[in-house]
Amino acid sequence: MNEIYSLLQHDVLFSPDEMLSLLDTISDLNLFESSDLYQLLDEFKIKASGELVERIQTFNRSTLNVDLRIPDIRELMLN
Amino acid sequence: MKLRQNPTDYDLVKQYIDGNHDSIDILINRHKDRIYTYIYLIVKNHQLSEDIFQDTFIKVIRSLRLGKYQDNGKFLAWVLRIAHNLIIDHFRREKQNNTFSKDDYELDIFNSNKFCEGNCEDDLIRDQIHDDIRELVEELPPDQREVVILRHYKGLSFKDIADQTDVSINTALGRMRYALINMRKIIEERNMSLTFQ
Known part of the structure; x- marks a missing residue:
């Protein structure tokens, strides 16, 4: 969990390289099942907007007959 | 159920x-x-x-x-x-x-990649890829081109694109989807390579 606490201060402490390194460490730690993490998220709770949730629900319903295997546009390196 | x-x-x-x-x-x-x-x-x-x-x-x-x-x-x-x-x-x-x-x-x-030391050949390849992609985008129908430009060159969210172009989010998403299909079709037809190593 120390890595998560460190991330919370990243705007002051970390360069993008350090951020990536820390995020990679977290990937390897299997923190996503941790009750400590869930407790921390509940403590800091920031609500997702209703509009955002509605957009996803609309996406779900409106793409029921759509082939979702089409790859993302990022593959085309537009950025 | x-x-x-x-x-x-x-x-x-x-x-x-x-x-x-x-x-x-x-x-x-x-x-x-x-x-x-x-x-x-x-x-x-x-x-x-x-x-x-x-x-x-x-x-x-x-x-x-x-x-x-x-x-x-x-x-x-x-x-x-x-x-x-x-x-x-x-x-x-x-x-x-x-x-x-x-x-x-x-x-x-001044912190941009443009100012980093790089290999001239890499720069040329990168520029060529960007030019090719710009040409692909130019060939899209206007409504699809608009969504691609707003999303990937201006970085707008689909919500903002929908607001700005006065369509629903689903329409904006649909236009992006068709833009992708069309671009991929052209890439295949012309056997283009857009990979930068």
Whole structure:
């Protein structure tokens, strides 16, 4: 969990390289099942907007007959 | 299909896979705040958090429909990992676009890749790829071209694109989808290579 606490201060402490390194460490730690993490998220709770949730629900319903295997546009390196 | 009063994540995922497309709504509502909080605590920007949150659930929906999710009773952990990977993708792009900046939200033109020492050949290839892509975009029908430019050159969210072009979000998403299909078709027809090593 120390890595998560460190991330919370990243705007002051970390360069993008350090951020990536820390995020990679977290990937390897299997923190996503941790009750400590869930407790921390509940403590800091920031609500997702209703509009955002509605957009996803609309996406779900409106793409029921759509082939979702089409790859993302990022593959085309537009950025 | 009737939903049980307090279905578990496992029940809901199973129901979704079995064709009850409304069961995902309960899953989203159950976990949305924890997932949004995780993303926001790391990226510290609401617009970006919304984009990553949206991309996360698009991936979730896509994976469930394609049968790529093996349920082991850890739905939230799985979604958090998807969000986490998308956050990593974001910081990788940030790093590529602005190599030396320590500030994720303000672009310093003197910190741009343009000013880094590089191989001239790489620069030429990169420029050529960008030119090719620009040409592809120019060939798209106007409504599709507009969405691609607003999304990928101006960085607008689909919500902002929808507002700006006076269409629904679904229409904007649909135009992006057709733009992709058309661009991929042209790439295949012309046997173009857009890979930069």
